Amino acid sequence: MTELQDQRGRGGPASAARGIGTAPVGAAPIEVRTSIYKMMVEMRDFEKRAYDLFLQGLVKGTSHLGLGQEAVAAGFAAAMRPSDYTFATYRGHNHTLARGAPMAAVMAELMGRQAGLMAGKGGSMHLTSVAHRMMGSYAIVGAHLTIANGAAWSAKLRGTGEVAVCFFGDGTTNIGAFHEALNLAAIWKLPVVFVCENNRWMEYTPISSVTAVAHPAADRARSYGLDPVLVDGNDADATYAAASVALERARAGAGPTLVEAETYRHGGHSRADPGKYRPEAEVQAWLARDPIPLYRARLAESGVDESVLRRIEEAAQSAVDAASAEAAASPPPDFSLVEADVWADGGSSWRR
Amino acid sequence: MAEMTYRDAVARGIAQEMERDPSVVLVGEDVGSAGGVFKATVGVFDRFGPDRVVDTPISEQAILGAAMGAAMTGLRPIAEIMFSDFFAVCWDIVANEIAKTRYMTNGQVSLPLVIRSANGGGARFGAQHSQSVENWAMAIPGLKVVAPSTPRDVVGLLAAAVRDPDPVLFFEQKSLYPAKGDVPEGEIVDELGTAVVRRHGKDATVVALAAMVPRALEAADRLAGEGVEVTVIDLRSLVPLDVTTVATSVTETGHLVTVEENPRLCGWGAEVASIVAEERLFDLDGPIVRVTTPHVPLPAADALEDAAMPTVARIVEGVRRSLQ
Numbered sequence: 001m002t003e004l005q006d007q008r009g010r011g012g013p014a015s016a017a018r019g020i021g022t023a024p025v026g027a028a029p030i031e032v033r034t035s036i037y038k039m040m041v042e043m044r045d046f047e048k049r050a051y052d053l054f055l056q057g058l059v060k061g062t063s064h065l066g067l068g069q070e071a072v073a074a075g076f077a078a079a080m081r082p083s084d085y086t087f088a089t090y091r092g093h094n095h096t097l098a099r100g101a102p103m104a105a106v107m108a109e110l111m112g113r114q115a116g117l118m119a120g121k122g123g124s125m126h127l128t129s130v131a132h133r134m135m136g137s138y139a140i141v142g143a144h145l146t147i148a149n150g151a152a153w154s155a156k157l158r159g160t161g162e163v164a165v166c167f168f169g170d171g172t173t174n175i176g177a178f179h180e181a182l183n184l185a186a187i188w189k190l191p192v193v194f195v196c197e198n199n200r201w202m203e204y205t206p207i208s209s210v211t212a213v214a215h216p217a218a219d220r221a222r223s224y225g226l227d228p229v230l231v232d233g234n235d236a237d238a239t240y241a242a243a244s245v246a247l248e249r250a251r252a253g254a255g256p257t258l259v260e261a262e263t264y265r266h267g268g269h270s271r272a273d274p275g276k277y278r279p280e281a282e283v284q285a286w287l288a289r290d291p292i293p294l295y296r297a298r299l300a301e302s303g304v305d306e307s308v309l310r311r312i313e314e315a316a317q318s319a320v321d322a323a324s325a326e327a328a329a330s331p332p333p334d335f336s337l338v339e340a341d342v343w344a345d346g347g348s349s350w351r352r
Numbered sequence: 353m354a355e356m357t358y359r360d361a362v363a364r365g366i367a368q369e370m371e372r373d374p375s376v377v378l379v380g381e382d383v384g385s386a387g388g389v390f391k392a393t394v395g396v397f398d399r400f401g402p403d404r405v406v407d408t409p410i411s412e413q414a415i416l417g418a419a420m421g422a423a424m425t426g427l428r429p430i431a432e433i434m435f436s437d438f439f440a441v442c443w444d445i446v447a448n449e450i451a452k453t454r455y456m457t458n459g460q461v462s463l464p465l466v467i468r469s470a471n472g473g474g475a476r477f478g479a480q481h482s483q484s485v486e487n488w489a490m491a492i493p494g495l496k497v498v499a500p501s502t503p504r505d506v507v508g509l510l511a512a513a514v515r516d517p518d519p520v521l522f523f524e525q526k527s528l529y530p531a532k533g534d535v536p537e538g539e540i541v542d543e544l545g546t547a548v549v550r551r552h553g554k555d556a557t558v559v560a561l562a563a564m565v566p567r568a569l570e571a572a573d574r575l576a577g578e579g580v581e582v583t584v585i586d587l588r589s590l591v592p593l594d595v596t597t598v599a600t601s602v603t604e605t606g607h608l609v610t611v612e613e614n615p616r617l618c619g620w621g622a623e624v625a626s627i628v629a630e631e632r633l634f635d636l637d638g639p640i641v642r643v644t645t646p647h648v649p650l651p652a653a654d655a656l657e658d659a660a661m662p663t664v665a666r667i668v669e670g671v672r673r674s675l676q
Contacts, residue, residue, distance in 0.1 A: 085425070118456060118457050118458040118460070119458045121455060121456055121457070121458045122456040122457060122458070126456045126457070128456070128457040128460055128461065129460070130457070130460040130461060131460075135421075135424060135425075135461075136453065136457065136461070138449070140444050140448050140449070142413075143413070143417065143444055143445060143448065143449050144417075144449075145417070146413050146414045146416070146417020146418060146420075146421070146445065147417045147418075147420050147421040147424075147445075147449065148417075148421060149414065149417060149418050149421055150417055150418040150419060150420050150421020150422040150423070150424070150425070150429075151421040151422070151424065151425045152421070153418055153421065153422050153427075154421065154422040154425040154426055154427045155425065157377070157403060157404075157422075157427065158425075158426060158427075162425075164421070176413065177413045177414070177417070177444075180409075180411035180413050180414035180417075181413075181414055181417065183409060183411065183414070184408065184409065184411060184414040184418065187409070188406075337458070340459070341454055341455050341458060341459035342454065342455050342493055342494050343454070343494075343517075343518050344454070344462055344516075344517035344518050346459070348493070349592070350493075350591050350592055350593060351545075351592060351593045351594075351595045351627075352545045352546075352592050352593070352594055352595065352596060
């Protein structure tokens with residue numbers, strides 16, 4: 001462990017994070033931190049509403065919530081430039097919102113409506129908004145690490161200074177594409193940041209029981225000539241700081257970074273999973289470390305007025321209300337979309 | 353007009369497009385200074401340098417993921433999968449990611465990329481280095497599928513594939529690499545989805561692809577000696593599929609024979625046969641006959657491999673059966 005570049009609070013995530021009120025090293029200006037809080041609150045409210053709409057039968061299919069993991073998406077998004085690329089997984093609602101995709105369009109996509117981000121053609125697991133450099137949510141574990149490499153390779157060849165940031169879960173670290181992607185990124189020195197959100201559970205199985213090392217991502221970094229980076233994924237200041245270092249390194253031409261952010265999902269793996277297999281004490285311990293109240297308290301201690309925080313919270317509720325209403329008012333997608341956009345000509349014809 | 357091998361035509365086609373468009377890059381195992389394991393990319397590295405001609409580790413998913421990510425952000429990659437059999441280790445990137453992304457994103461993402469691969473039998477490499485997998489690709493919505501039979505078409509169809517805004521799988525038949533043919537000077541750009549009538553005859557229509565085209569032409573020569581005049585259509589592209597050329601010919605001849613290197617079940621000829629049966633049934637004067645490799649993996653021994661793949665004799669016999 002001494003080799004680990006440990007960016008967690010003293011004692012790691014099991015104990016309370018950094019002392020409240022002490023601005024951590026590398027912390028963002030207060031307006032950035034306030035915007036991080038706003039993002040997290042919006043994500044939380046959005047996903048809770050999405051879950052309610054499931055129960056009402058308005059959101060169909062499956063969905064994977066990132067409740068409890070907001071500090072990773074928000075901290076990184078705040079540190080990224082608008083031109084940087086995001087690649088996310090099927091647990092990608094938060095990452096999509098964090099890049100600025102309109103809440104109503106994301107909700108409409110979950111509801112399978114015409115106003116959806118992809119007019120209902122992708123669904124919850126494939127949220128994409130190229131206009132916001134949200135280059136896709138990928139539902140086959142591991143694939144998008146290799147694709148993020150491609151965007152980084154392209155950025156490097158074109159000399160744009162753009163960085164690709166790729167988020168994935170702990171389960172991904174045991175699939176071949178993870179290792180192929182890390183090796184290629186390292187040998188090509190690509191401007192890419194890989195962010196493992198270690199929420200401790202690979203679907204229904206503890207990641208520790210199916211992984212040969214204690215830290216599924218960080219302990220693999222040395223294999224690819226990279227320094228291990230472990231960060232408290234429930235501390236938005238810490239994720240912001242880790243992101244800033246990794247992005248700067250990528251832009252400087254020093255190559256990829258593999259970050260392991262330790263966090264926890266408050267719910268089950270997917271809509272169908274109540275998550276009852278997890279020890280109650282573990283769940284309670286992590287709920288006590290919920291990133292959002294933690295960050296709220298820290299901002300208050302840093303001098304952000306209570307009224308400002310409350311306005312953020314009220315605005316988020318209003319935004320979710322408005323987005324949900326707008327999504328619900330949208331009609332289902334036009335049937336012509338079934339055969340649209342297989343090809344660049346807009347159609348799906350395979351014969352001539 | 354210069355005579356050139358199919359192998360050299362690959363390098364010429366790549367160079368033609370890299371010269372024209374600086375966003376075209378070449379990526380794959382041994383494609384750089386080694387010039388490719390089939391020597392199909394010789395000279396490309398020397399001409400365009402290590403930034404645009406990039407060697408990779410043996411990591412097929414990483415190769416195709418890199419091509420995909422680059423294509424969605426402004427490059428036009430040509431990726432090589434050394435043997436088409438290796439698509440089995442990276443089929444996720446091809447079938448789940450590359451093929452579906454434009455559709456799933458409601459047209460937000462374009463993937464102008466080409467995946468070249470050495471396909472097919474005849475080299476005595478055994479069952480894991482000899483498969484004809486073009487029908488795998490044909491079964492996935494969102495992929496264009498091309499397989500040239502001549503050096504000229506290698507250049508022209510590769511150019512069309514590179515310039516196409518959609519992902520194209522470009523199958524080079526490895527037993528054709530040493531084959532020679534005339535290639536005109538200057539830029540050659542073909543059109544995807546256009547079949548070519550290689551020989552015209554009024555008695556039967558034989559549709560073939562890649563290495564099966566020269567065999568079909570030889571069978572046509574033999575049948576001509578018996579007074580049977582056969583049309584041989586080189587399909588060149590499975591997606592888009594030039595139904596018009598095939599159907600027009602079947603209306604004229606009344607007989608259809610497909611010659612497929614792939615194993616029998618769900619080979620591309622089954623799709624061609626079903627279209628003709630559905631749309632030109634009353635123009636047919638005999639059964640549609642499919643000549644294919646039997647539904648077996650390809651054996652390694654030369655005698656066995658030759659016996660497995662469609663031979664000129666089996667094509668001749670297939671035409672006779674259709675005419676009975």
